[in-house]
Amino acid sequence: MTETVTANPVHEFIAKTVEEHPVVLFMKGVPEQPQCGFSAQVVQILDHLGADFVGVNVLQNDQLRDGIKTYSDWPTIPQLYVKGEFVGGCDIVREMFQNGELKPFLEEQGVLAA
Amino acid sequence: MPIAQADLEAILRDGFPDAEIKVDDLAGDGDHYRARIVSSAFKGLPRVRQHQLVYAALKGRMGGELHALALETSAPA
Numbered sequence: 001m002t003e004t005v006t007a008n009p010v011h012e013f014i015a016k017t018v019e020e021h022p023v024v025l026f027m028k029g030v031p032e033q034p035q036c037g038f039s040a041q042v043v044q045i046l047d048h049l050g051a052d053f054v055g056v057n058v059l060q061n062d063q064l065r066d067g068i069k070t071y072s073d074w075p076t077i078p079q080l081y082v083k084g085e086f087v088g089g090c091d092i093v094r095e096m097f098q099n100g101e102l103k104p105f106l107e108e109q110g111v112l113a114a
Numbered sequence: 115m116p117i118a119q120a121d122l123e124a125i126l127r128d129g130f131p132d133a134e135i136k137v138d139d140l141a142g143d144g145d146h147y148r149a150r151i152v153s154s155a156f157k158g159l160p161r162v163r164q165h166q167l168v169y170a171a172l173k174g175r176m177g178g179e180l181h182a183l184a185l186e187t188s189a190p191a
Binding site: 038074075087088092 | 169
């Protein structure tokens with residue numbers, strides 16, 4: 001993941017964002033108004049668990065929309081980052097939530113009050 | 115730009131010759147699929163890496179002509 005962080009200013013912005021905020025969701029739309037069903041699902045799950053997160057709307061900027069895909073080598077949006085690490089997209093987050101892994105994971109990372 | 119279910123299955127089968135693959139067309143529009151793939155290629159890999167292997171097999175179609183592909187990947191038990 002981090003090896004792709006070079007002189008690309010968009011990658012630098014992404015790296016800085018996921019460093020500064022413990023939980024970041026790159027999504028279509030904003031948390032209050034997602035503009036895609038997959039982004040909405042992840043927002044719902046994070047809200048349900050009471051996780052504090054920063055939503056970054058990739059639709060505001062084409063370079064960001066493309067840059068997030070090359071940053072993580074992941075072709076789709078949404079993308080969830082916890083403590084700077086890429087956790088997954090909608091399927092993985094939903095699977096982790098449904099099998100009960102997500103809450104303990106967030107607690108272990110110290111981003112959710114236990 | 116939708117992709118036919120048979121084509122999607124063929125591409126996945128090319129990428130994972132040993133796998134058990136099941137593709138469902140969720141919306142009937144050739145644009146929203148779910149693929150369940152059980153392959154030894156996934157053994158010991160975290161989910162992100164497993165899905166990245168599938169995206170690699172799709173050779174750039176994901177996010178382009180393929181809008182939605184829900185993935186469930188696992189290694190054989």
